[in-house]
Amino acid sequence: MSEAFNKIKQYEKELLRGLLKQCTQKQQEFFGKMYPEGIDKIDTKSLYRAIQQCEATLKINKERS
Helix, strand or coil, rough: CHHHHHHHHHHHHHHHHHHHHHHCCHHHHHHHHHHCCCCCCCCCHHHHHHHHHHHHHHHHHHHCC
């Protein structure tokens, strides 16, 4: 992989970590069950899906509050 691709992937992992921190404890635990390999070992396709899921979850959380 190119250096640029690795930097982008690292940024996306940090983005996902930040999104997860905004989720509830139960939502974070559920994420851990869905992606047991953890953020550092998640494959690219799953990483994109996880980001989308977290963004959707946070949107729902905001609408409910």
